[in-house]
Structures are given as C-alpha cells and as structure tokens.
Amino acid sequence: MDINLKHIIIRRTKLSFIYVLLSIVALTCVFPLLWMLGSSLKTQSTVFSDPSLIPASPEWNNYYLAWTKGEFGVYFLNSVFYTTAVVFGIIIISSLAAYGFSRLKFPGSNILFHMFLAAMMIPLPGSFVPLYVLVNNIRKVLLEFLTAISPFLIKIFPAHFVQQSIAFIQHQAFPRTAYVFCMINVGLSLSIYILKTFFDKMPGALEDAARIDGCNKLGIWRHVALPLARPALAVITIFNALNVWNEYILAQLILSSKETMPLQRGLIVFQGMHVTDYPLLMAGMTMTAIPIIIIYLIFQKHIIKGITAGAVVG
Amino acid sequence: MNGKLKSTLINYLFVLPAVLIFAIFYIYPFLKVFQLSMVEWDGILPTMQFIGLDNFKEIMQDKIWWDSMWHAGYITLIALTFQNGLALLLALVCDREIKGRNFFRVLFFVPPILSEVVVGLVWQWILDGNYGILNNLLSSIGLHSLVHNWLSDPKTALTCIAIVHSWKGFGWGFIIMLAGLQTIPRQLYEAARVDGAGSWQMFSKVTLPLMIPVFSMVVILTILGSMQVFVLIIAMVGQGLVYHTTVPVLRILGAMTGSSRFGYACAQGIIFGLILIIISFTQKKFSEKIKQA
Amino acid sequence: MQNVKSKMHNFNVKFKNFIFLFLILNFTFLIFNLTGCGGGAGQGDRIQPAVTINAWHWMTDRDDAFAELAARYEKKTGVKVKFELYAPSDSYTQKVRAAAQAGTLPDIFGLLGEKRDFASFVIAGHVANLDSEMLRDNAAWKNKFFSRAIAVNEFLPDNEFKVEPGVYGVPLDVMNIQMLYNKKLLKDAGIKRPPKTWDEFLAMGEKFKESGVQGLVSGWGEMWMIDCFASNYAFNIMGEEKVMKTIKGEIPYTDPEWIAVFNLFKEMADNNILYNGIVTMVNKTAEQLFANERAAFAFNGSWCVNVYAGMNPDLDYGVMFPPAKGDFLMKAWGGAGSSFLVNGRSLFKQETIDFLRWLSDDEQQAYLAEVTKNLPANKDCITKLTPVLASFAKAMEDTTHPNIWPVHEFPLVIEAFDKGIQAIIIGEKSPAEIAVEVQKVKEKELNKRRQY
Known part of the structure; x- marks a missing residue:
C-alpha cells in the first residue's frame, strides 16, 4: 500500500515535471507566432507602440491589402508549383539513389555516395555566378536549336503558334524548369543522406520476402522500401518543402520575370530599402506560413504512424 | 555472367x-x-590575375577569419549540446503515450517555420537593454546585477545568438529523432520490460544502440547547419558587434560583394568546406566505431 | 502479411493520388500561363511596340511609381519600358554581377557599392558614357541636377581608376544625412534648444541621465552609418585636404587629429549620449525607436521623413547639422541616392537615353518625389516640400560623399575603421589603439598595391 502510494507520487511528480518542461518550451515557440499574428492586425503607427499582443481594434483589412499589394495570387500558384515539383522530384530521385546506395551492389557506389556527402558539406557561396552563366548557356543552346528547327515546325503547325510556343519556352517553361532543377540539386544530397541512413537501419526481411514473391528491384523499391521509409520520406518532404517555399535568392537569380516568381517575392514588396511596412509584412508572412504549417500537419502524422504497421509484421 | 552484368547496370540506373x-x-x-580561388579578381572586370596559392596563404594569416571560425564552432558546440539535448528529451517524451503530445508536436515545429525577420525582431525585443522583457524579468526577481544589454556586450552577444539559433533549430532534431524512435519496434521494449528493465536500462540497452545512426545524422546536420548560420545573425545584430559575432559565411559574403575580392572569397569557401568535411567525416567514423563497440 | 499488403495498397493509392494532384497542378498551371499568353495573342494583331527597354532595379518602394511612369511613357511614345524588381539589395547586387559575367545585363540597371566597383563595370564595357548627351545644348541635361548628384556618377580626367572621363549615370534622387531632435523629449529633459557645439551636446548626457531620456539612436550596427558620422567630423576637425592626404597614404591614421575623431565616440559613450545598444542596431530599429519617442536624437538620412510619417504622424522633430567640434566646415554625407546607368552594349542605347532624359524632366521628377517622399535629383522641382524635407534639401550644397572624392580608401581599411569605432563605443579599446590598428591595415594594403 505504502509502496504503491510512493510509486504513484513519484510518477505524478515525474509527469508534472514533464508537463512543465513541455509547456515552457511550447510557450516560447508560440509567443513569436502570436506576436506575428498580433502585429499583422495593427497599423504602422501602433505596431511598436501598442504593447498588447492582440490589438483592441484589429485591422483585418491588412490581410486583404497584403494579398493584393503583394500580388500574392500569381506568386502563390508559382510557389505551389515549384514546391510540388521540387519535392516530388527530390523524393523520387533521392529515394532511388539512397536505395541504390543502401541495398544494391555496384562498383564505385561508396565513392559516389561520399561524393554526395561531401557536396552536402561544402557550401559554395561563390557559385551563383557560374550557376547563372551555366543556366544562361543552356538557354542559349536551346534557343538556337528551336530557331533552327522552327522552319520545319512552321510547315506542320501554324506560324504564330510556333512563335508563341518558342516564346513560351523561352520566358516561362525554361526558366521555371531550370529553377526546379537547381532547387532539386540543392536538396538532393541531404535527402539522399537522410534516406540512406533510414534504409540502412531497416530490416531486410520484408524485401527478401518480396523478392521470393517475384518482385523485381524497382518493384521492391516502390512496394516495400518506400512504404517502410515513410517517416523518413515525411521528414525530407517537410524539409525540402520549407526550403523551397522560403527560397528567393536563387529564384531572383534564375528567374527573370515577375510572372514566374515565387511567394517570397511578394513579401519583399513590404521591406523597402528604408521603409518596412511591418503590419502588411506580418500579414503576408502569416499567410505564407499557413501552407507550410498544413504540410507539416499532414506529413508529421506519417512520422508517427509510419513504421508501426510494418513492425507488427516484422 | 551476362545476367550479373545486367543486374549491375540496373543497379546503376537507380x-x-x-x-x-x-x-x-x-x-x-x-x-x-x-579555379577562381587561385586568382585575384573583383568579380566584375573581364581580366583576372592568376596568383596561385596566395589567397590560401593570406587566409592562413587572416586572424579575423579564424576568429570567425571559432565563433561558428562555439555556436555549433552550444547547438550540439543544448539544441540536441532538448530535441532528444522532447522526442523521448513525445514518443511515449502522453496526453496532448500531438499538440506539442505541432508547436515545437513553429520556430523552424518562422521567418528570421520575425525571430530577429522578437528576440531583439526580449533582449533589449532598455525595454527588454528579459531585463524586466531579471530586475523584478531581484537580479539587478545581471541586467545589461545582452546583444551589445561581447561577453553575452554570441551566446545569445547561439541560444536563439538552438531554439530556432531544435524542431528539426526533434522530428528526425522522433521519426527514428518511432521505427524502433515496440516489442523490443515489451521484451525488455518482461526482463525487468527500468526506464534508464531500456533507454541505454534498447533505444541508444538502435538510435546511434540517427544521432550521428542529427549531429552532422547540426554541425552543418550551425557552422553555416548567418541570416539569424544579421537579423539580430546587423553587421555585427565589432568582430565578436562574425562567422565564416559572413566573411565570405563580405569579401565577395562588400570588398569585391571574389577570388579570396572563393578560397575562403574552399577552406571552409574542407574543414566541414574533416569534422563531419571524423564524426561519422567515430560514431561507426561506437556502433561496432 | 495481409496487413502489409493492405498498407502497400493504401500507399499505392496515395501515391497515385499524389501524382494525380501533381499533374492537375501542372495542368492548371499550363492553362493559367496560356491564358496569360492569350491576352498577348489578342494584342498580337495590333502593332506591337517596336522597342522594349528592360530595366532592373532594387528600389522596392518605387516599383509602383516606375510602372506608372513606364505606362505614361509608352502611351506617349509607343516605347515599352519593362521594370523588374530584384530585392533586397544584396540579392540585386548578386544578380547584376552574375548577369555582367554572362553578358545579359538589361538596358537600364543601377549599381550599389563603391566607386571602385562602378569603375570596373565601366572598364568592362557594361556602362555607356553619357557625356555627349549630358553636355548637348549647353549641358542642358546635366545642369538640371544637383551638382553633387552628378558628381557621384562622374569620372574626372586623370581619375585613379583610369576610366575615360565622363558622366556614366542618371541620378534619380538625392539624399543627405543629418541629425534630428525630438522637441518634446528635449523639453522633458530640461533642454531649451538643440546643441550648437560639441561640448553643449556632451553636457546633455547628464540631463538625459536625470530624466531617464535616451540620447542618440542611429543604425550603427550597419557600419556605413558610423562611417558617415566619423567622416563628418573628420572634415570638421582637420579639413578636406588632410582627409584626402590620409587616404593617399601621406598622413597616418595615428595623427592626433584622427585620434581626436576616434575620441568623439569615446566621449559620447562616456557621457551617456548614446542609446544603450546602438552598436548592434540596424537603422530600421533606430528609426522605429526615434519615431516612438524612445530617443531624443537620431542620426539619419533624408528618407527618414517618410518613415517617421508612417510610424508616428504626430512626431514633433527638427533637423540640424551635427554640432561642430573643430574649425573647418562640416560637410554632411550625401549626394545621389540612387542612379540609373545605361548598358554600354544595349541594342536600344539611344531610346534608353531618351527615356532616362524624360524620366529626369521636372514633371516625372516631381511625381517620383511626391509618391516616394524623396528629394528629387532635379533641383528645379524642389517646391512643395515639408519644412523638414526643405531643410534637408537646403543642405544639399554642403554635402560630400566618398564617391565624389578624387581618391578612395581601401575597403579593408574602411572595415577596420568602422569596426574599431564600435570597439571604442563598447569600451573595449582606446582611440589610440584603434588608430594604430587602422594604420596597420592601411600599410598592409598600400604594400599590396605596390606589389601588384
């Protein structure tokens, strides 16, 4: 009886200690978020003078203003496109490579993997110039090729259609694709590394079973390895999505017109050289953060549920 | 033989x-x-002057550069201990079936999502020397001697930056470690419990050995992330407190466009990359040793 | 195994959904783009503007005004001007430098940075010499501007960079940096009028302490603002000639008068004049503090009028020159705020120049000044200015800027100089120590120049 009570007391104190810790950390996390929300509802003159977290008369109109002034509509779609394309590309390419490095045998595999690792570690701050020159050269070659074949195309398609298509490729399709590939390259090494770590850790029994069932390598990758690595896939999805969503330096370097720019371009409007429109900036940032929070909410569930089903069998 | 060759080729396709x-x-x-690391070039002129390894020689004697390397190292050390300790603790807690864990799991990922602009503004406000929340708190509990301007005192500026950096980054370590913990089969814990293991024993006998690869990964990611931190520093202390808050990436960017020494900046980038590689691979070998032991 | 299979099936379904979603997104995007082009196709029947001038800029707050002006110009002349904004300025600088290497600079662009970099762009052939245009009809175009605004864009004969002499840029606006004081806070501290001399200024520290008012705020976490302040007093204490001699390397930074300049910062720190934490403060924070009446003085540029108006319309403040310490004329840091350059390899050079000339006409300059509340570079349209802005405009003739000096200091020396002043303010090093350190860097750089 006595021992039991002591046990319960110890457990209770332990539990309350855990909750106090969790709450303190959670509070520091939620405070800046609330501050951002609060500031987004103030005016430029009250944003730093009004100490209340949520103002008495909230300016909901800020959100509308931020959306229209920052021209978020176009940028939003662009960002959704870039993020989807890059994350999708990275998941496919990096999981194939990581699976190859982790499970399959071929000469040079170790060297190649360490090359990716090294690339992940060397930051190349000076590389923006060669990267820009490279992309520009590819564009030139592509354009020359298109102009060279356009006489033949004109015979098949109407002339203005060909012209428009070339213009479309030059101004829209090519810069967008180039940016997507650059961003895939940015996240690739790290994703391969994370995924390989998880693949290495996974038991091989299921794959063996699938092999006996007659699955080929690609089939095993897709039907066994990928579902099992779901927590890791969720991690790299969140990581890369956040990375692409918040990226703007490379975007401004590679993309050359407003219509192709991502969401961060909208936020820049509020941060002038001299004047920063804090309420609209905060409103814009809040709107920018929402999709990322949703992505996190969706994918973090996979981190948790992930492997438990597989483990039941194993 | 042909089949084996084909199989290897398929492997390459992956x-x-x-x-x-x-x-x-x-x-x-x-x-x-x-190539550019071996020239003297301002980043603009069509001509560049080949100077061999002179840039590297200059870096060796560049005291500010090595100071900045030490600052990044200091931030990394704090991140490795404080940030990862916190992340592991919270991941272990959230791995258990406790009430409200979903709620906390979401909140802990707020700092990584927040823009550096917001983080900088909020923490400047907390750490401000005149109206700061921290100073108000300290003086209200009687610790007047500790009240000072946290970000413009060389003794505290870098530590404050390191702590805010750790706070902003622990969410990553948290979700990666949580993902790692979740992949540990529950039966192993059950088996250990049947054998009469306490919670510490379960941690050291079951969790720790299985988590070593994940820990190793988190450590490498923390090193890479912390050594390269700079946006947060700009958001908190502008162009810096004398040279007390400067880090390698800021030196590289400064050399590149600030003082227009593109070649020198490239050489700095290469030295920096080499150091990161050496640290990371040493760490990797080290953790592989532990795993075997 | 059952479980696994159903899980896999589940995953497959989700996987397919994901692909489906992706395709839909792409498809909507394509349509979205095609409709975007559709508008263009409709216009295709009309005669398209023959000339399109591309312009890159970094001035976020002027983007809308530029678009409006471009529209007006197109209506008037049929020439289309396309402004593209890249910001913040670091990002813009990277883009311009990369484009210079790839040879894809637009017809109009601007440069941020030192005269040395400007010179390199000119030497590399990226910037057109506008001298013949500027000097036409008795220099009608050139004379429209404040002389200081032109000087920033001008290379004089026998300049140290060996650039062909001439004007290489069209100024858009001008600015200068002065001191501002909060009338109410000075009164609260028992001070009747703003300080005339340096000693009066220092004496105010005591009163600030008594009344709990904070003294001076400025963006001294951004080093160039420290440089402005120090440069003002260097001119004031030793005169322009001696400053230039120092830059040439004829007078060392360990000269007593330079130590006196460094010492000013120590005096301000010792006498409770500086805002607590000024050394890591970016200028936007400084502006926010002054606007919210948290500090009595600010050292800030003419753009601040716009900032303060947005943050606190009721702020009652005045403008003054920093209180003099020495006997020479003090010169405020100022000149062209921003300028546009013409690409030396532009296909539409003449059209581009014509557009920029139109842009600097009175009407357009007045519009830009009105919308962005900056000082126009065209001196003829400084009318309708607020009193504060008018006193900034009045000071334009008493300004100076490193980019108009005949000689230029090494970037590393400037860095050591500004960082050294920060160290003095936080009491880490003495003015004499910093003077020695700066001189050491200077000698090292001079040696390097001799070597190459």
Whole structure:
C-alpha cells in the first residue's frame, strides 16, 4: 500500500515535471507566432507602440491589402508549383539513389555516395555566378536549336503558334524548369543522406520476402522500401518543402520575370530599402506560413504512424 | 555472367538521375569556384590575375577569419549540446503515450517555420537593454546585477545568438529523432520490460544502440547547419558587434560583394568546406566505431 | 502479411493520388500561363511596340511609381519600358554581377557599392558614357541636377581608376544625412534648444541621465552609418585636404587629429549620449525607436521623413547639422541616392537615353518625389516640400560623399575603421589603439598595391 502510494507520487511528480518542461518550451515557440499574428492586425503607427499582443481594434483589412499589394495570387500558384515539383522530384530521385546506395551492389557506389556527402558539406557561396552563366548557356543552346528547327515546325503547325510556343519556352517553361532543377540539386544530397541512413537501419526481411514473391528491384523499391521509409520520406518532404517555399535568392537569380516568381517575392514588396511596412509584412508572412504549417500537419502524422504497421509484421 | 552484368547496370540506373543532376548543377560551379580561388579578381572586370596559392596563404594569416571560425564552432558546440539535448528529451517524451503530445508536436515545429525577420525582431525585443522583457524579468526577481544589454556586450552577444539559433533549430532534431524512435519496434521494449528493465536500462540497452545512426545524422546536420548560420545573425545584430559575432559565411559574403575580392572569397569557401568535411567525416567514423563497440 | 499488403495498397493509392494532384497542378498551371499568353495573342494583331527597354532595379518602394511612369511613357511614345524588381539589395547586387559575367545585363540597371566597383563595370564595357548627351545644348541635361548628384556618377580626367572621363549615370534622387531632435523629449529633459557645439551636446548626457531620456539612436550596427558620422567630423576637425592626404597614404591614421575623431565616440559613450545598444542596431530599429519617442536624437538620412510619417504622424522633430567640434566646415554625407546607368552594349542605347532624359524632366521628377517622399535629383522641382524635407534639401550644397572624392580608401581599411569605432563605443579599446590598428591595415594594403 505504502509502496504503491510512493510509486504513484513519484510518477505524478515525474509527469508534472514533464508537463512543465513541455509547456515552457511550447510557450516560447508560440509567443513569436502570436506576436506575428498580433502585429499583422495593427497599423504602422501602433505596431511598436501598442504593447498588447492582440490589438483592441484589429485591422483585418491588412490581410486583404497584403494579398493584393503583394500580388500574392500569381506568386502563390508559382510557389505551389515549384514546391510540388521540387519535392516530388527530390523524393523520387533521392529515394532511388539512397536505395541504390543502401541495398544494391555496384562498383564505385561508396565513392559516389561520399561524393554526395561531401557536396552536402561544402557550401559554395561563390557559385551563383557560374550557376547563372551555366543556366544562361543552356538557354542559349536551346534557343538556337528551336530557331533552327522552327522552319520545319512552321510547315506542320501554324506560324504564330510556333512563335508563341518558342516564346513560351523561352520566358516561362525554361526558366521555371531550370529553377526546379537547381532547387532539386540543392536538396538532393541531404535527402539522399537522410534516406540512406533510414534504409540502412531497416530490416531486410520484408524485401527478401518480396523478392521470393517475384518482385523485381524497382518493384521492391516502390512496394516495400518506400512504404517502410515513410517517416523518413515525411521528414525530407517537410524539409525540402520549407526550403523551397522560403527560397528567393536563387529564384531572383534564375528567374527573370515577375510572372514566374515565387511567394517570397511578394513579401519583399513590404521591406523597402528604408521603409518596412511591418503590419502588411506580418500579414503576408502569416499567410505564407499557413501552407507550410498544413504540410507539416499532414506529413508529421506519417512520422508517427509510419513504421508501426510494418513492425507488427516484422 | 551476362545476367550479373545486367543486374549491375540496373543497379546503376537507380543512382543515375541523381548523378546526372549532380554532374550538371554541382560539378561545374564547383570546378569554377576552385579555379577562381587561385586568382585575384573583383568579380566584375573581364581580366583576372592568376596568383596561385596566395589567397590560401593570406587566409592562413587572416586572424579575423579564424576568429570567425571559432565563433561558428562555439555556436555549433552550444547547438550540439543544448539544441540536441532538448530535441532528444522532447522526442523521448513525445514518443511515449502522453496526453496532448500531438499538440506539442505541432508547436515545437513553429520556430523552424518562422521567418528570421520575425525571430530577429522578437528576440531583439526580449533582449533589449532598455525595454527588454528579459531585463524586466531579471530586475523584478531581484537580479539587478545581471541586467545589461545582452546583444551589445561581447561577453553575452554570441551566446545569445547561439541560444536563439538552438531554439530556432531544435524542431528539426526533434522530428528526425522522433521519426527514428518511432521505427524502433515496440516489442523490443515489451521484451525488455518482461526482463525487468527500468526506464534508464531500456533507454541505454534498447533505444541508444538502435538510435546511434540517427544521432550521428542529427549531429552532422547540426554541425552543418550551425557552422553555416548567418541570416539569424544579421537579423539580430546587423553587421555585427565589432568582430565578436562574425562567422565564416559572413566573411565570405563580405569579401565577395562588400570588398569585391571574389577570388579570396572563393578560397575562403574552399577552406571552409574542407574543414566541414574533416569534422563531419571524423564524426561519422567515430560514431561507426561506437556502433561496432 | 495481409496487413502489409493492405498498407502497400493504401500507399499505392496515395501515391497515385499524389501524382494525380501533381499533374492537375501542372495542368492548371499550363492553362493559367496560356491564358496569360492569350491576352498577348489578342494584342498580337495590333502593332506591337517596336522597342522594349528592360530595366532592373532594387528600389522596392518605387516599383509602383516606375510602372506608372513606364505606362505614361509608352502611351506617349509607343516605347515599352519593362521594370523588374530584384530585392533586397544584396540579392540585386548578386544578380547584376552574375548577369555582367554572362553578358545579359538589361538596358537600364543601377549599381550599389563603391566607386571602385562602378569603375570596373565601366572598364568592362557594361556602362555607356553619357557625356555627349549630358553636355548637348549647353549641358542642358546635366545642369538640371544637383551638382553633387552628378558628381557621384562622374569620372574626372586623370581619375585613379583610369576610366575615360565622363558622366556614366542618371541620378534619380538625392539624399543627405543629418541629425534630428525630438522637441518634446528635449523639453522633458530640461533642454531649451538643440546643441550648437560639441561640448553643449556632451553636457546633455547628464540631463538625459536625470530624466531617464535616451540620447542618440542611429543604425550603427550597419557600419556605413558610423562611417558617415566619423567622416563628418573628420572634415570638421582637420579639413578636406588632410582627409584626402590620409587616404593617399601621406598622413597616418595615428595623427592626433584622427585620434581626436576616434575620441568623439569615446566621449559620447562616456557621457551617456548614446542609446544603450546602438552598436548592434540596424537603422530600421533606430528609426522605429526615434519615431516612438524612445530617443531624443537620431542620426539619419533624408528618407527618414517618410518613415517617421508612417510610424508616428504626430512626431514633433527638427533637423540640424551635427554640432561642430573643430574649425573647418562640416560637410554632411550625401549626394545621389540612387542612379540609373545605361548598358554600354544595349541594342536600344539611344531610346534608353531618351527615356532616362524624360524620366529626369521636372514633371516625372516631381511625381517620383511626391509618391516616394524623396528629394528629387532635379533641383528645379524642389517646391512643395515639408519644412523638414526643405531643410534637408537646403543642405544639399554642403554635402560630400566618398564617391565624389578624387581618391578612395581601401575597403579593408574602411572595415577596420568602422569596426574599431564600435570597439571604442563598447569600451573595449582606446582611440589610440584603434588608430594604430587602422594604420596597420592601411600599410598592409598600400604594400599590396605596390606589389601588384
């Protein structure tokens, strides 16, 4: 009886200690978020003078203003496109490579993997110039090729259609694709590394079973390895999505017109050289953060549920 | 034989897309940066002067550069201990079936999502020397001697930056470690419990050995992330407190466009990359040793 | 195994959904783009503007005004001008430098940075010499501007960079940096009028302490603002000639008068004049503090009028020159705020120049000044200015800027100089120590120049 009570007391104190810790950390996390929300509802003159977290008369109109002034509509779609394309590309390419490095045998595999690792570690701050020159050269070659074949195309398609298509490729399709590939390259090494770590850790029994069932390598990758690595896939999805969503330096370097720019371009409007429109900036940032929070909410569930089903069998 | 060759070729196909992208978008800029590290060039003129290894020699004697390396190292050390300790603790807690864990799991990921602008503004406000929340708190509990301007005192500025950096980054370690913990089969815990293991024993006998690869990964990611921190520093202390808050990336960027020494900046980038590689691979070998032991 | 299979099936379904979603997104995007082009196709029947001038800029707050002006110009002349904004300025600088290497600079662009970099762009052939245009009809175009605004864009004969002499840029606006004081806070501290001399200024520290008012705020976490302040007093204490001699390397930074300049910062720190934490403060924070009446003085540029108006319309403040310490004329840091350059390899050079000339006409300059509340570079349209802005405009003739000096200091020396002043303010090093350190860097750089 006595021992039991002591046990319960110890457990209770332990539990309350855990909750106090969790709450303190959670509070520091939620405070800046609330501050951002609060500031987004103030005016430029009250944003730093009004100490209340949520103002008495909230300016909901800020959100509308931020959306229209920052021209978020176009940028939003662009960002959704870039993020989807890059994350999708990275998941496919990096999981194939990581699976190859982790499970399959071929000469040079170790060297190649360490090359990716090294690339992940060397930051190349000076590389923006060669990267820009490279992309520009590819564009030139592509354009020359298109102009060279356009006489033949004109015979098949109407002339203005060909012209428009070339213009479309030059101004829209090519810069967008180039940016997507650059961003895939940015996240690739790290994703391969994370995924390989998880693949290495996974038991091989299921794959063996699938092999006996007659699955080929690609089939095993897709039907066994990928579902099992779901927590890791969720991690790299969140990581890369956040990375692409918040990226703007490379975007401004590679993309050359407003219509192709991502969401961060909208936020820049509020941060002038001299004047920063804090309420609209905060409103814009809040709107920018929402999709990322949703992505996190969706994918973090996979981190948790992930492997438990597989483990039941194993 | 033919079948084996075919099988190897198929294996290559798995890594081919990654290698292709890598070869186009990484190797060329990398070689170019390597080449530029051996010239004196302002980044604009059509002519550049080949100076061999002079840039590297100069870096060896550049005291500010090595100071900045030490600052990044200091931030990294704090991140490795404080940030990862916190992340592991919270991941272990959230791995258990406790009430409200979903709620906390979401909140802990707020700092990584927040823009550096917001983080900088909020923490400047907390740490401000005149109206700061921290100083108000300290003086209200009687610790007047501790009240000072946290970000413009060389003794505290870098530590404050390191702590805010750790706070902003622990969410990553948290979700990666949580993902790692979740992949540990529950039966192993059950078996250990049946054998009469306490919670510490379960941690050291079951969790720890299985988590070593994940820990190793989190450590490498923390090192890479913390050594390269700079946006947060700009958001908190502008161009810096004398040289007490400068870090390698800021030196590189400063040399590149600030003082227009592109070649020197590229050489700095290469030295920095080499150091990161040495640290990371040493760490990797080290953790592999532990795993075998 | 059952479980696994159903899980896999589940995953497959989700996987397919994901692909489906992706395709839909792409498809909507394509349509979205095609409709975007559709508008263009409709216009295709009309005669398209023959000339399109591309312009890159970094001035976020002027983007809308530029678009409006471009529209007006197109209506008037049929020439289309396309402004593209890249910001913040670091990002813009990277883009311009990369484009210079790839040879894809637009017809109009601007440069941020030192005269040395400007010179390199000119030497590399990226910037057109506008001298013949500027000097036409008795220099009608050139004379429209404040002389200081032109000087920033001008290379004089026998300049140290060996650039062909001439004007290489069209100024858009001008600015200068002065001191501002909060009338109410000075009164609260028992001070009747703003300080005339340096000693009066220092004496105020005591009163600030008594009344709990904070003294001076400025963006001294951004080093160039420290440089402005120090440069003002260097001119004031030793005169322009001696400053230039120092830059040439004829007078060392360990000269007593330079130590006196460094010492000013120590005096301000010792006498409770500086805002607590000024050394890590970016200028936007400084502006926010002054606007919210948290500090009595600010050292800030003419753009601040716009900032303060947004943050606190009722702020009652005045403008003054920093209180003099020495006997020479003090010169405020100022000149062209921003300028546009013409690409030396532009296909539409003449059209581009014509557009920029139109842009600097009175009407357009007045519009830009009105919308962005900056000082126009065209001196003829400084009318309708607020009193504060008018006193900024009045000071334009008493300004100076490193970019108009005949000689230029090494970037590393400037860095050591500004960082050294920060160290003095936080009491880490003495003015004499900093003077020695700066001189050491200077000698090292001079040696390097001799070597190459």
